[in-house]
Amino acid sequence: MTTLDIRGLRLRLPHTARPVLDGVDLAVGPRETVALVGESGSGKTLTSRTVLRLLPEGAVAEGTVEVAGQDVLTMTAKELRDLRTRTAAMVFQDPRAAINPLRRIGDFLTESVVLNKVLTSAAAEARAVELLEAVGLTSAALRRYPSQVSGGMLQRVMIAGSLMGDPKLLLADEPTTALDVTTQAEVVSLLGDMRERFGTALLFVTHDLGLAAAISDRVSVMYAGRIVESGPAAELFAHPRHPYTKALLDSTPDPDAPPGRLTAIEGQPPDLREELSGCPFAPRCVLATAVCTEQAPQAAPAPGNPAHTAACHHSDRLGTRLEGETVDA
Template identity: 70%
Template sequence: MTTPAETTLDMRGLRLHLPGAARPVLAGIDLTVAERETVALVGESGSGKSLTSRSVLRLLPPGATTEGVIAVQGEDVLAMNAKRLRHLRTHTAAMIFQDPRAAINPLRRVGDFLTESLRLNADLSDDTAAERAARMLDAVGLGERVLGQYPGQLSGGMLQRVMIASALMGDPALILADEPTTALDVTTQAEVVGLLDDLRERFGTGLLFVTHDLGLAAAISDRVYVMYAGRIAETGPAQAMFERPRHPYTAALLRSTPRLATPQGRLAAIKGQPPSLREELTGCPFAARCAFTTPVCTEELPPHVPVRSEPTRLVACHHSDELADQLAESALHD
């Protein structure tokens, strides 16, 4: 576990409400990222992963209301005025979005895209901003010539590298990567993941990596948070969680992950659908889809408790201890 002195991002009790929703979209999220640490946030589509990461920069839907604390380097984001929030977004924390082509204006040169924020918000000269842009492009494996090119002249992998360079322009303490490899082929995915890992270590940056790909999460992360229906189901060191899951949802996600060693045929699937935001929830959010549900699961919300003999792991399941061996076995077999 990280100490306060090491913590870059400290999210405590974050609740997010949207107009018309019968329950919070995020229901009490506790999450930390330390300096030079990579933390993965995994789960199905609609679980609240992207909203969690966007909340750090207060990039929220219209009408959204929040409760709790989001502290970046000790400063509460939810209490920031407009000036401090602008500084946060241009210097302290940066977002890498899923689709680089949707994030870059196709009519502007890459150099203009990279330098605009620093020229407007850091009062740097054009030459100084361009020099930093060239250094950041070099850091991500692209040449200075890219500064004069348009987005349409670059491949998807090159554009994602430009987005990473853009995130580094303000020398951030925290990078939020929102499924940054989804639109890329497998080879380019591996290159981008390796690049992010190298830059994290080189620049001392904390990285929150949002993904639905458990293989990627295992490859890049130090710790993992598994998210379901706006709540954290389980968290802990990546290797321990993937080798021995303690929540039925984590085990189900692992069981549905393709493996070369498993028999051919249809992949295992999680029965049912995630709960709708139009319905309130009682008890465990995963109870309706869980093979181990008992009456207490539908009646009482399970608290987050430490896993026995593994204090760095937390799990929200009424039957985690008694199911430990079954979950570990089921995660490895269909």
């Protein structure tokens, strides 16, 4: 069974002209790492939060979001509490904002599983010590306050905390963005270890294409609330089939490339107050033609590679016309 299976997820917020999430399909299997990539406002964080039904006020969701076979969107309060303690857990971007600074780290780790009677407090403490050791800390951290440890250490605490209920699915929302690059490597390798050891599926939300390429089995790229491209990580980055993916790759400064001008993407993502017709990327796209503004492209598989899909009318023209073309800011 697929650990996470999102189908046709459409999310509307008050005071917006179009859905913030518009027909999102996304699946993560056991032990699989899927990266959800996009820029701010693309809907990637909202998608991951919907998995725990952490929705903004007034949000209306359609479609199905199944975690281990159960639809999150129709769960009762009790089922939802169970989901959040035992089945799926979130590692947030900023551990200092997500962990209560007035409570000891031990309390943070054990509170949820004890309150929800998953474990007795003695068993919870034993589990906390085991997980702290797994993330490279010691039981001494239990007695510490968040302010007494570094940001990198606190992010490990958060990862340990997310594993307390032995979840099948881990959602990580930019878990390394607030960290230094060398610390980022440690946290990522830790997430990989945890996945191997505990068999969790991982949905990794990030804006960093290099990081997504380095750690994930599959990648989905979001733009304006839609998944515009999905596929095996190596394949997707080597042969992008959506002009937005290609443009993102081209605009990322590469330490290994010779210096010089970057290929920027002209314009800005569409505003939520405006309705969209056709392809949301069309106004910024160098390949756009009349059909792009008239008709929304549907996800279509790449020739000979059904796992690689892109929602673009001109996928087959990519890599021919885009080469050598420069779009200036």
